[in-house]
Amino acid sequence: MSDQAERIEVGSDQDVVRVRQLIRARAVAVKLSLVDQTKLVTAASELARNTLVYGGGGSVEVTSVDNGRRKGIRIVFADQGPGIADLDLAFTDGYTSGGGLGLGLSGARRLVDEFDIETAVGEGTTITVTKWCR
Amino acid sequence: MERVPILKIGDILLVSIQIDMEDQVALQLQEDLADRIVATGCHGVIIDISALDIVDSFVGRTLATIAAISKVLDADTVVVGMRPAVAITLVELGLSLPGIRTALNVELGMDLLARERGEDDDEPDDEDEDEPGASAVATS
Numbered sequence: 324m325s326d327q328a329e330r331i332e333v334g335s336d337q338d339v340v341r342v343r344q345l346i347r348a349r350a351v352a353v354k355l356s357l358v359d360q361t362k363l364v365t366a367a368s369e370l371a372r373n374t375l376v377y378g379g380g381g382s383v384e385v386t387s388v389d390n391g392r393r394k395g396i397r398i399v400f401a402d403q404g405p406g407i408a409d410l411d412l413a414f415t416d417g418y419t420s421g422g423g424l425g426l427g428l429s430g431a432r433r434l435v436d437e438f439d440i441e442t443a444v445g446e447g448t449t450i451t452v453t454k455w456c457r
Numbered sequence: 458m459e460r461v462p463i464l465k466i467g468d469i470l471l472v473s474i475q476i477d478m479e480d481q482v483a484l485q486l487q488e489d490l491a492d493r494i495v496a497t498g499c500h501g502v503i504i505d506i507s508a509l510d511i512v513d514s515f516v517g518r519t520l521a522t523i524a525a526i527s528k529v530l531d532a533d534t535v536v537v538g539m540r541p542a543v544a545i546t547l548v549e550l551g552l553s554l555p556g557i558r559t560a561l562n563v564e565l566g567m568d569l570l571a572r573e574r575g576e577d578d579d580e581p582d583d584e585d586e587d588e589p590g591a592s593a594v595a596t597s
Contacts, residue, residue, distance in 0.1 A: 336479035343477060343511065361511055361542040365550060368513040372480070416551055426514045430550035 334380040342371040342383050353394045363454040366431040370400045378402025395455035403447040461486045473505040483519040494530045501570035507538030517552045537566040
């Protein structure tokens, strides 16, 4: 069972702000704790910025999920950018191929409960994260 | 594009971030603040982030850069008002904000700046140095 999906096209800084606001609203709606809301919105901000900066833009889709025991939020970040050639390297704290701190991917993974990444060089990257209510 | 206002109070520049900043707004703040430090000759900068419900790595890096730029321009920076959930998230994210001084609120931040300046000038002008609240000021 899941509530209606909402989708934002990410093509500018402003869209990253909209993603943060949407995720916050959805996280509040499923009653994530304040700390978990903060973690999820922060992770979403990192990943949406990656979609914009490294993926050359893309989309973010958020759904409320329910596995029968707990409710949660699932977010899919998708781009048709260059993809990630070396995933191990991309997940290394402090490594960056751009001008960032190199914490986006590895940090975002630590802030959510489930993290799945599919990437192919030349085709793009799709990252799916889920945060469950405690 | 929105801009974050910078207020001058005595020898201190006070920045209270009240909006969810786009990355460009954060970069603009960095430039504006450097200009204002030079224009006013202020020796202290307080950045109030009590209205921010998240600090991601970009904003974190911007705060660290502002602190470093201020230092080069002979001003000390204190970040104040971080929410508990933001602190927990930042640490888990892996961002320890090296080089950034923090205080729990604007008042304690002003105390911290006054104390530091007093020590720098070798003439302590801070009469309430032993006030219990002062121990709540975190230094890095």
